[in-house]
Amino acid sequence: MYLIIKNIHISCVILTFISFSTRGIWMIQESHWLHKWWVKVLPHIIDTLLLVSGITLVIILHQYPGTQNWLTAKLLALLVYIIVGSIALKRGKTKTIRVVAFGGALMAFFYLVMVALNRTANPLAWGYLNLY
Numbered sequence: 830m831y832l833i834i835k836n837i838h839i840s841c842v843i844l845t846f847i848s849f850s851t852r853g854i855w856m857i858q859e860s861h862w863l864h865k866w867w868v869k870v871l872p873h874i875i876d877t878l879l880l881v882s883g884i885t886l887v888i889i890l891h892q893y894p895g896t897q898n899w900l901t902a903k904l905l906a907l908l909v910y911i912i913v914g915s916i917a918l919k920r921g922k923t924k925t926i927r928v929v930a931f932g933g934a935l936m937a938f939f940y941l942v943m944v945a946l947n948r949t950a951n952p953l954a955w956g957y958l959n960l961y
Contacts, residue, residue, distance in 0.1 A: 834882050834886055834889065835882075838879065838883055838886060841879035845875055845879055848875060849914060849918075849934070849935075849938070850935070852868065852872070852918055853934075855868075856918055856928075856931065857927075857931070898949075898950045899948045902944050906940050906941045909933075910934055910938050910941060913930050913933045913934040914934035914937075916934075917933075
């Protein structure tokens with residue numbers, strides 16, 4: 830069961846990145862695609878599956894934020910990603926603010942991925958990648 834949930838989680842991470850990046854590029858281009866109903870709905874479905882699979886992995890592995898530093902860092906970075914991503918795609922008052930927020934959200938996303946791969950709150954301490 831663990832491997833199935835982990836693969837769902839990783840697949841959702843990839844789909845979330847593709848979805849967010851695409852919408853960010855469309856925001857910069859002021860594309861009409863941003864106003865399609867499926868562009869507004871599909872990311873919520875993917876992100877819900879991502880969150881549910883992540884919580885399921887936490888329960889299966891008995892590793893909880895607050896007790897595992899890397900998981901605490903990942904959770905805090907997730908909050909930053911959500912807030913800054915929301916500014917990038919919806920709440921930014923000017924295009925400049927949205928573009929800067931888009932870059933910040935991407936940085937938070939990549940930090941999340943590196944924390945998850947290295948299982949350390951300091952992903953620049955390149956020990957080994959924990960891919961298993």
